[in-house]
Amino acid sequence: MRNNSTERRQEIYDKIKASSKQEYILSEMKRLGFWNEGELDFKAVNTFFNEERELSQKLQKLLKEKKVIEDPEAFLAKKHQERKLASKQSQKATKERREKERLEKAERWRVSKEKDIIYLGENYSHQLNEQISNTERLKSKNLPVLHTAEDLAKAMNISIGELRFLSFSRKNSKISHYKRFQMAKKSGGYRLISAPMPKLKKAQHWC
Incomplete structure (x- = not known):
């Protein structure tokens, strides 16, 4: 009995995953006889539910923005926080870039020291870069x-x-x-x- 219940739940989950929760509910209502064939355009109803969900999300976003605008201090605090976060991210990126450049420069210097001599003391190194032989x-x-x-x-x-x-x-x-x-x-x-x-x-x- 328990196995049948588990299989049934999995079947319902698979159907919802393949379409949507609303579409599954509507198809079950049709199967159980709540609506007769031809009385309901299931595709149109499902589209309606999707549009309703999108509108609800937009409404929640607008309500949050309205709340911020109605409270100037909160609005300014949010903007200050956003600028602070952007500044930290910029500083972090700059620090990482400079560290990368430093490591690359150190690596070039290490490779150069392994293959060449570029300094032998003050006033004795100015012609070391000349590598043309007669x-x-x-x-x-x-x-x-x-x-x-x-x-x-x-x-x-x-x-x-x-x-x-x-x-x-x-x-x-x-x-x-x-x-x-x-x-x-x-x-x-x-x-x-x-x-x-x-x-x-x-x-x-x-x-």
Whole structure:
């Protein structure tokens, strides 16, 4: 008995879903004999119910607007709230856009640092962007043709970071790539010797 009741409810639900609640009620009234065939245009009645529902929704909206207009303080408060919300949304969008731009800039800088050298100290970096080599002259001197810092690093079998580390201007770098010591001269006195550290020495003999 319970299963039949459940199936019946599901059948009713499916019929309502396939049409509308009003149309289902009208069809049941017709089936049960409340209206005879030809006495009622069910399509017209259903259209009427749909129009009534739409008008009711519009009426509720107009009543809300009327209530706001009749209360100036409430109207102004609502407008203030709307402007405040719009301002917050605009600020949020601006913040997200700037954060996106910052991350994109940081990513471009990271990629650039991995493939190029763009700064070696003040007054020593102005020509680093020039990546045009005199191919014919290099070939005539039997030298390798290299166009970029990345090409040079690959030829030396070191990373861009290592090449940057070894190339940084001595005036701007806090690290020295030379070991300095004194040696006695036969004629007397001492001679200052600057010997390259292992990494620099290896780099100087790459070719």
